[in-house]
Amino acid sequence: MIRSSHQRKPVRLALSTITLAVLAQMAHAQERAGSVFNEEFLDVGGEQGRADLSLFAFGNRVMPGNYLVDVSLNESSIGQSQINFVDKGDEKNAQPCLTRAMLDGWGVKVEVFPVLMAAGDQCVDLAQAIPGASVSYDGEKLHLFVSIPQAAMKRQARGAISAEKWDKGVNAGMLDYQLSAARMDGGSNSSRDIQFSGNSNTSSQARNTLYAGLRGGVNLGDWRLRNFSSYNRGADGRGRWQSVTSNLQRDIASLSGQLVIGDSTTPGNLFDAVQFRGVQLSSDDGMLPDSQQGYAPTIRGVAQGNARVTVRQNGYVVYSTYVAPGPFVLDDLYPTSSSGDLEVTITEADGRETKFKQAFSAVPTLLREGSWRYSATAGQYRDGFSNSRSSSNAAKPRFVQGTIARGMGKEFSLYAGTILSDPYQSVLLGVGKNLRDFGAISADLSHANTKTPDRPDVGGQSLRFLYAKVFQDYGTNVRMAGYRYSTGGFRTLQEAARMQDLQFGQVLNNRRNQLQVDISQQLGSHGGAVYASAQQQSYWGIAKKDRLIQVGYSNFYKQLSYSVFYNQSSSLYGPTNRQLMLTLSIPLGDSRSYTRYTVAKGSNGQVNQQASVYGSALEDSRLTYNVTAAHSNQQNNSGSASASYLSKIGRIDFGRTQGSGYGQTTLGMAGGLVVHGGGVTLAQPLGETMALVQAPDAADVGFEVYPGVRTDSRGNAVLANLSPYRSNRLAVRTEDLGDNVEIKNAALEVVPTRGAVVLAKFDTSIGLRLMLNLSDKNGKPLPFGARVENQQGQEMGIVGGEGQTFITGAKDADELKVKWGRGAAEQCRVKYRVPAEKNPPPIRELSAQCQWTAASMQEHEMQEHEK
Template sequence: MECNLESLATKQSHRRVLFCLYFIIFFASAKASSDEGIEFDKEILKQLGVAESAADYFRHEAKFNPGVNSVELNINGINQGWLDIMFSQQGEPCFNPDFYRQSRIIPPPMALGCSDLRMHYPRAIVKLLPGISRMEIVLPANLLQTTESSSRHYETGGLAAILNYDVQMMHNPRTGNNLQLSTETGFNAGNWIFRSRQIANHTQGQQQWNRLYSYVQRTFIDNKTTLQMGEINLDAGLLSTPQIYGLQVVPESALATKEGNGVTVSGVAQTQARVEVRQHGALVYVTQVPPGPFTLTKIPIVSASADLQVTVIGIDQQSHHFSVPAASFSSQYVPRARGTYAGVGRSGPGGNKQQQNSWLGVLTDIRPLGDLSDITQSILLGSRYQSAGLAVNTDLIPQVFLAAKNVVSRDQLNDKQGVQWGSNIGVNLISSLKLNVSSRHQTRGFRHFQNSLRHENRTMRNKKSPREEGQGIKQQYTANISYNPRLLGGFSLGYIQSEFFSNQTERRLSLGWSKKLPYDINFNLNMDNSLINRSDKSIYANISIPFNSHMSLSSTVSQNRGVTQQRLALNHQVNNRMGYNLGVNKVAGKPGQTLNGNLRLLPKYAQLDVGYFQDNAQQRSYQLRASGGMVGHRSGITLSPYAIQDTFAIMVLPGISGAEIQTNSGPVWTDMRGYAVAPSLSPFNSSRLEVNTKKLARNIDIKNGLRQVDASRGAVFTHSFTANKTRRILLSIRLASGEYATAGSDITDKEDNYIGTVGNKGELFLNNGTEQPDLYIKEKGNVVCQLDYRLPAETGASVLYEEADARCI
């Protein structure tokens, strides 16, 4: 029986409300019995005209269906993942040896088969929640096995092939057409991951193809380690290494006891822009940012001793560059997890034909020194290069972080040896006031591994910039102070000083202020000046005014090296499938202005971007971009609007197309067969998969539209939501005499299963009339008659329920 007051038609509402109130009164007058369920007051039932047999149906609380059920297990407030648990005919769980093994509860002395956990452990509390497929257990902590998180139950295995694509096409009347295709192919099989990425480019009749990497990977849960083989970037901690052909074994960061935050990069984008972060010329991070100041966190790096080179490329293809000094890195964050890192292999040829191959092996170990300190030790042995490093960081002093490192190197090919050392101090001075100071020093002979791959003759040395990384900088100092009082907004002041072996010095000063004004208006001001070259300065001011949560207008004034620009931009996210932005830019002293627009579309199974740009000379260019992914699995091919990551899920709503499911990556939709892909699951953490039931057709019933999944890295998880199409029928029942059936009479099927109770004026609500079962009226346990009824022709999916007449025969 279903009482959904909000969904009923107006003309039926007063009768249905009375009928629902019957059952509210049932439970208000009920007396609970722990052994026999709920007992109803027979006098009240009689006054309401409800048969006593109806009370038998509602006597007991909801139960799990007999047999195996997939259940989310929670022990002492901590989710343990989903387990398949056997339930008895009475809906009681079977606590067998397999359950104890997966749940990490110490098994009691028992024979094989089912037992009752509460009989062996009287203090244990078991709460069954069949409505959300969940079981909660509370018991003393000493009854849990003391193994670490690797013993938790994770979804593992699975088999699927993947293809990610990103196609960009640009048309410019002056430069012609440009087509770029980036693909990533691979497969997952038994927790093994294979991935290969390629880039193809076609410009003015010339074609270029490059393979960026190909590798195979697997995580071993019990050892908390990950094995990688192929073209990989070594995680060498304090030392700098190129991409190699080889293998490495590293701690699995998602299972590590301590995980770092990576490196933070801050800057300013004059327009909507693409930000590329490189280290040693290798791309380590790329993202899109809106106009204005940006801060990128958790940037992955492969070395703590090499500066980051940041390129900001605007929508008008104008770019500017800046670097993030390695001295500002905290050695606390590299490597990201405590443990041992080991790798061996051969360096690749790179992009320089004069570069020589070299074998190398790397070993890094990061260990705790007490509870608040770490020590990192790294060593690199190559055929023509050797290096070793040591770093210590500590939080022993309250509100103070200290870090120091030292790296020595020997380049046998060029007969160079040297030392690099540095320190970092972070202090929380008072509430909202933070100070960070760092330094880096090195001798003239210090070299990175990449420098040992080719001879340094005099001609090559003369062509190098004195600022070239790893060789030109003699010492570098950075200082940054930030203050964030609630009333005044956030302030930051930064200073960088670099001294080169060429006796040149560079000093830069930066200042920032941001403030949130009433009505969610945001204001930002950033300044960056060279203290040596007075013409090298930039100023950026921006104000953003939101019209609502989906639309905002921003105005920007900026000056860079004496050139002043003004920009006005409108951004509107219409819904989760469409958005657009429009912008106009004016450069002082130049005629005309530049215009740009971008339309973002998410047509369920791919992402599309359409861009337009017109410069001040009326030259136009157009851009079209399509991206997404696809998965090949046992049941066919399923498309995704997002790139497929190393751990993902295949979801099924059999026969239901267009259903929206929320995932970690955003909304996805089922295809014609009812399949959809969750492109990313958090390895060794809980991920939420939830059907948006508000957008389902009204004739679809779903048992449980939510699934929490804990998957191991590399797993391909498959889940089928239980859903079916149904017909809800409101019957108007009359006896053979033409009178309405008596209120309170029972309605049963031909197997004498209880279907419902007749309400006022002979009304009966069938929650699922698709199969049109044979129905009978019973009063005081005796069959009065069989009902004859005809269902109307099926109506649209938007109809909540249909009406039909039924008569005794």
């Protein structure tokens, strides 16, 4: 019989919740010494009996079974583990089964404890095996606490994660793409200094540009096959495909390194990084603890409108995007090497270009005593300049390169390297020293010989100093300061390769000296912050220099934030560009929108003023936008608008700029797809390492800190840009779950290897939410506190007042077992069937009678007869 009293459901659901709370409080009361809970308090009166509550007489009651729990070792989280709880005859609780392999993975010195070595795969008594050790479990929070004396633990750096926890992922195929296109119309060469190849009338016609970056790959076990290709078509209509890298890669955990076969880049910490095709084995700093990681470059610049920013490295286009007007920061560069100067080109909507070089070289790592860094490369030199010059075999020499670094005593580090090829040989020796309060410094000396056709051999030396320091007491951060001086005959491998194709009378502009400084300073708690970056590079035989100077100051007053930015850049073949910019920004009320005003003055006397409104909208800020109105004393008025939307299958970018006599429309798309055993899953841009989420039948569910990502109709999704060899927390937005979906583990932690597609399974149960009114054959409510189980023995709910029981994940029809004691007469079975309804409520209410089995009925009659 189905009741229609839906109005009482919230009250009865609350009563069931209170029942569980009371039982929990009773358990805690029983645990306290000398404290006894009076069970008469739970008498509800009337005809309803009370269950045997001895099952709940002890806190943290744990039934035998497997549980996914959070593990803390010595008060530090070490992630999640699947723990088997076994019944050891303890009436209070099932106990966690800890094995030797599990403890070894947690960093315990199992080899020094005989009890552990003899245990094999059996459960061990931790307190007996390791004196002073203990284990406890909080069943309410699914948290296992393990305490082990430090003397019994292996020594490892803070933040290190054992290789046994690394997940190589599943076999999968993937494609990551970035597309950006622009249509430019109008414009004038004479007024805007636009230079295009071909007919001069091209500037007054519509011009289209297109960039496509494709990263495809296949994962098979530990191996990763990758290809990065790009297509770039300029405004002159000329397009070119480039295969930047194609390689096969895997990690070598025993050597803390990566093996790469194919196209890649040599490490750039000692020698300048170069592209090659061959084989390389090198240490991977990503496998090291956080405290031993290096740093990556950040590119800053200023755009006058919706501009296209293109980044080239070693002649290849490695990044291209459109940015909104004003200052921009690129800190999400997808690196193709650990170093190598970056050439940045800012192309405005009216065709003007600004170019500068961002030096990118890493300070040689200071190593702990006894540790190593290494690389070994054998292959053929390659670059992306073959379209602008002849490309003979001599210009692509085969070479062997090796580097090694060793951490010595007294905080010294020694490093060395060599490059050997037919036209070029080089050797390098260096030393680094930790100066403690004064930072870290390194110095190295290189010698190189270069052979060229029909030219005398040249040789020379290069001396380099590098320095880095964070002065915490003063708020000063010197990220890197470096100086290099090279004699006239010194060449790098890249310069030596280019010399092979020089024609008669041509001269290679080899470097003479290079200076680089990058400093940031915090000016007290309310004084704001200032940063400065300076780079200069000079060449033999040329008076001009490549130079980049950037200085900025930022602060805020109440809700108003302001900044001043100065940029000066010059190169061998272009004019010096100077720019001074003031920016003011303030939020618009309590919204996620802001207004910004900028005024900038350029070296040619041009003054640009901009007023912008920008911000984010929609749930979890999936939509970002920027609307700008600008005025120039040389180019009159202009306006631009841009928007970016994150969907579950990718990102869409749109922009429009309109000025006096010209216009530009930009459109960008970025996303990815993963092919796996369960089919194909579309996704946002993938990055290098990712997780394939499987939450069966939980469609359209989001995830914390992943805007726009939602599961598809099968419950699959891809979470991108995970940190390799690090613990990554993946959490479901439980508010997105439907009325018929329950999830047992709303958060998971995964530790992927580099390039892996790890499988993250969320345990979901799909079913109805029911409020059952349970009674015996005489119509009396079943005992208060009785346990309701399904046919697999899983607890579904507890009987509350008036026999009401709230259960989730229920089937349309099922048979349940109800137990309120340990005897056969104190349990029964109930069958139910939910009738079909066109518009059913979230919680369905049913009434059902519980039936005794023959054995339980006989025992029940005997008990009644004795009474």
